[in-house]
Amino acid sequence: MAERAPGNPQRRDFLVKLAQGAAFAATGGLLWEYILRNEARASPFALRPPGALAEADFNAACIKCGQCVNVCPPDILRLQPAGGKLPIGMPFYEPRSGACIMCPDIPCMKACPTGALSPELKRIEDARMGLAVIDIENCLSYQGLRCEICHRECPLKGRAITLETHPRQTSKHAMFIPLVHSNACTGCGICEKACPTEIAAIRILPHALVQGKIGEHYRYGWRDTGEITQDFKPSAAPAAPAKPGEAAPGMDYLNAGEP
Amino acid sequence: MSTPPAYPRSAALDSIEKLHARTLPARLWSWRYLVLRRLTQFGVLLLFFGTAHWGWEAAKGVPLLNGNLSASELAGVLPMTDPFAALQIFLAGHVLHTESLLGAAIVLGFYALVGGRVFCAWVCPVNAVTDLAGWLRQHLPVSTLFSLPRGIRYFVLAAALILSVIAGVAAFEWVSPIGMLQRGLIYGMGLGFLSLIAIFLFDLLILKNGWCGHLCPLGAFWSLVGKVALLRVRFDKTSCTHCGECARVCPEPQVLNLKKLERTGWVVSGECSNCGRCTALCPEDSLNFDLRPLIRARHAATLAKAANPH
Incomplete structure (x- = not known):
């Protein structure tokens, strides 16, 4: 070391300062990023006003100004205060205490300055704030009682909620079972608010939490017979194994060996 | 370049004395921006x-x-x-x-x-x-x-x-x-x-x-944004005694760097929040709100006068 020229102390100081600054920025940035992710994690449970963009887009777009809250005629919207269950500062509603009355002119959406509540929503019937889900173990109708309050109160009665009649033995009256149809249900929550059970047996949940998807690969054979027979050409399928010793395509232990 | 003006300590102390000797109405009046804010x-x-x-x-x-x-x-x-x-x-x-x-x-x-x-x-x-x-x-x-x-x-x-x-x-x-x-x-x-x-x-x-x-x-x-702002605090170096009371009350005292102020004639830094603490307090009335173009014109005039006293 002795014979080497002494290093440039200014340069060394600068590099150390640079590393310290970078470390400071990295620790602060990571902590900040963690808080943001933690905060956003709660958002799948939120019910947003009509026209709200998809969850991630809404999180990005909402400026937390509360103009929708102020103009809401039934006054059901609230901004989430700090430290609550949902991400901070954004509008939400809880149908059990205050359901959306589906104003035809959608004032909340019109009040939104950023487009987080998208003006592409032209008719309130097309809003998809959430989806009504019935707890059939606690729904009075499913116990065979005459209730059907959700059906009667539904603003889209007969489309969003229909009644299905199940005749029973002669000593009991038929069951009148409410069914929710996702192609019409806006998630306004009037059913949840009206439900007479102690804890609502019909509830609004965000679509992502409850809605499944059949998938492209299923075919309704009884519905689209013609198309399917045309699509599927057994003659086109390779019958023989690609290589000797390998099973033919579509063969497994269930049908191997069958002619 | 003329020699920098000397700031006798006595003048600064006089200024501070002036502040302490203020009457109650004068004290209240110096809170005007605070109340407005x-x-x-x-x-x-x-x-x-x-x-x-x-x-x-x-x-x-x-x-x-x-x-x-x-x-x-x-x-x-x-x-x-x-x-x-x-x-x-x-x-x-x-x-x-x-x-x-x-x-x-x-x-x-x-x-x-x-x-x-x-x-x-x-x-x-x-x-x-x-x-x-x-x-x-x-x-x-x-x-x-x-x-x-x-x-x-x-x-x-x-x-x-x-x-x-x-x-x-x-x-x-x-x-x-x-x-x-x-x-x-x-x-x-x-x-x-x-x-x-x-x-x-x-x-x-x-x-x-x-x-x-x-x-x-x-x-x-x-x-x-404040770097381009129109409304700024003007500094008058002829009346200032360097008592330093402005920097004492300022929440951003670095903007009141007197050497810099003497050169520019106004608070340039955008970090100044125009809170008015200094302007209301200054015992010599050396700091005042003004519009940037007016300050510039005034400052140029003072400089010209200093360079050519006749």
């Missing part, structure tokens, strides 16, 4: 609150001031948007609609006229909290724990913008104690007051002017 701070919040809860209207069916400091609409016609929030939202990946963009331009234009950090001193409600902490700190034997460069706020500002891109949400708006307080006062506080307590204690016991003067990225944003 509190009035605008709480007045703006009151307008928001009244519109939200008491149905205040500009005309029938038209809310008076709808929204909050993040975005609002005055009398149904004038949109206003926090441009820093709008910038974060844009970086988070959302194309803002015209109303909020127009609102951001309007707010930006307004503060470019009156001074960027006028928002901080005259509108932001956190300012009342940090002013209280700062005032208490002056009257308590709080020793300096450590110092932090005041420029760190620009790094926090940069971090807020970068994180908005990475996290896909407006990074500062999601954690902002300013948002928590102003939204909390209008729409329900929740646990938001905890962040205010944290800021209060930080400013009182840990770092002097810690939040507003070192960390707040919104203040940093308005500092950058």
Whole structure:
């Protein structure tokens, strides 16, 4: 070391300062990023006003100004205060205490300055704030009682909620079972608010939490017979194994060996 | 270049003496900007609150001031948007609609006229909290724990913008104690007051002017805007005695660097919030609000006069 020229102390100081600054920025940035992710994690449970963009887009777009809250005629919207269950500062509603009355002119959406509540929503019937889900173990109708309050109160009665009649033995009256149809249900929550059970047996949940998807690969054979027979050409399928010793395509232990 | 004027210590002491000898009405009068600032701070919040809860209207069916400091609409016609929030939202990946963009331009234009950090001193409600902490700190034997460069706020500002891109949400708006307080006062506080307590204690016991003067990225944003502001504090070097009282009350004393002030003739730094503490206090009336072009003309005239006394 002795014979080497002494290093440039200014340069060394600068590099150390640079590393310290970078470390400071990295620790602060990571902590900040963690808080943001933690905060956003709660958002799948939120019910947003009509026209709200998809969850991630809404999180990005909402400026937390509360103009929708102020103009809401039934006054059901609230901004989430700090430290609550949902991400901070954004509008939400809880149908059990205050359901959306589906104003035809959608004032909340019109009040939104950023487009987080998208003006592409032209008719309130097309809003998809959430989806009504019935707890059939606690729904009075499913116990065979005459209730059907959700059906009667539904603003889209007969489309969003229909009644299905199940005749029973002669000593009991038929069951009148409410069914929710996702192609019409806006998630306004009037059913949840009206439900007479102690804890609502019909509830609004965000679509992502409850809605499944059949998938492209299923075919309704009884519905689209013609198309399917045309699509599927057994003659086109390779019958023989690609290589000797390998099973033919579509063969497994269930049908191997069958002619 | 003429030799720099000497500032006899006696003159400075005379100035300080003048301050201490003020009558009560003169003392009260020197608080005029403080009173006005509190009035605008709480007045703006009151307008928001009244519109939200008491149905205040500009005309029938038209809310008076709808929204909050993040975005609002005055009398149904004038949109206003926090441009820093709008910038974060844009970086988070959302194309803002015209109303909020127009609102951001309007707010930006307004503060470019009156001074960027006028928002901080005259509108932001956190300012009342940090002013209280700062005032208490002056009257308590709080020793300096450590110092932090005041420029760190620009790094926090940069971090807020970068994180908005990475996290896909407006990074500062999601954690902002300013948002928590102003939204909390209008729409329900929740646990938001905890962040205010944290800021209060930080400013009182840990770092002097810690939040507003070192960390707040919104203040940093308005500092950058303030660089081009029209309304500024003018400095008159002929009457100044270098008593230093202005820097003592200033929450951003680096903007009152007297050497720099003598050269420029006005407070150039955007970090000045036009709070008016110094202008109201200065015993020699050397600091005054003025418009930048007028200051420039005046300063040029003084320089010309100094160069050519006849």
